[in-house]
Amino acid sequence: MRTKNAKRITSGESAHMGKVKESGCAVCGAGPYVDAHHIKQGAHFTTVGLCKQCHTGPMGIHGDKTMWRIHKMEEIDALNETLRRIYE
Ligand SMILES: [Zn+2]
Ligand SMILES: [Zn+2]
Numbered sequence: 001m002r003t004k005n006a007k008r009i010t011s012g013e014s015a016h017m018g019k020v021k022e023s024g025c026a027v028c029g030a031g032p033y034v035d036a037h038h039i040k041q042g043a044h045f046t047t048v049g050l051c052k053q054c055h056t057g058p059m060g061i062h063g064d065k066t067m068w069r070i071h072k073m074e075e076i077d078a079l080n081e082t083l084r085r086i087y088e
Helices: 011-021 066-070 075-087
Strands: 035-038 047-050
Touching: 011 035, 011 047, 011 075, 047 075
Parallel strands: none
Antiparallel strands: 035 047
């Protein structure tokens, strides 16, 4: 549900997240089509490309983070990897 303070998503944010969603999983490399995980709610430029397993799966960032430990990744590393995949 949209709260009173929630800002409408801009075209720039939307375009960026489109690239994130085509950049593959920053943790395990699966893809190319993945979710855009928000490190901070409402901050659309700091989103990370994550497959279902590394995102909402039981071993994902919203679960027990097993996939993240296996690949020795934290959110800031995954953000760097997402941006590298988009720009390199
Ligand atoms: Zn993954
Ligand atoms: Zn998420």
